[in-house]
Amino acid sequence: MDKGIRDYQDFMSQLGILGAEPKRQPVPETAESVSIRRLERENALLIDHAEMLACALGACPNCWGTISDCEECGGIGSPGAFKPDRSCFDHFVLPVIARVIGRDPFETSLEKG
Numbered sequence: 001m002d003k004g005i006r007d008y009q010d011f012m013s014q015l016g017i018l019g020a021e022p023k024r025q026p027v028p029e030t031a032e033s034v035s036i037r038r039l040e041r042e043n044a045l046l047i048d049h050a051e052m053l054a055c056a057l058g059a060c061p062n063c064w065g066t067i068s069d070c071e072e073c074g075g076i077g078s079p080g081a082f083k084p085d086r087s088c089f090d091h092f093v094l095p096v097i098a099r100v101i102g103r104d105p106f107e108t109s110l111e112k113g
C-alpha cells in the first residue's frame with residue numbers, strides 16, 4: 001500500500017477515535033443522475049396509470065392477465081375478469097364509450113319514440 005494512503009488512513013482513524021467525522025461533500029448531480037430521476041418519475045406515473053386503468057377495466061393491476069403464475073390473480077386477470085371499480089370506470093371508460101356511440105354519458109333520461 002502506498003505510504004501516503006496509509007498515512008491518510010491513519011490520520012482518518014485517529015480523527016474517528018477523537019469523534020471527528022470527515023466532512024462529506026454532497027454528491028454532484030450528473031446528467032446521468034438527472035436522467036435516472038426523470039425515468040423513475042415517469043415509471044411511477046405509468047404504473048399509476050396502468051393500475052387505474054386495470055381498476056376501471058376489472059383487470060389484474062399486476063399483470064393484466066399476461067402472467068400465468070401471477071401472485072395476485074393466478075393468470076386469470078385479463079380485462080373484465082373482475083368487477084370494475086365504478087368510479088374508475090366512470091372516469092376512464094364511460095367517456096370513451098360515449099364518444100364511440102356519440103352520446104352524453106351522463107344523460108340519464110331515456111328517449112321515447
Ligand SMILES: [Zn+2]
Pocket residue numbers: 060061062063064065066067070071072073074075076077
Ligand atoms: Zn395478475
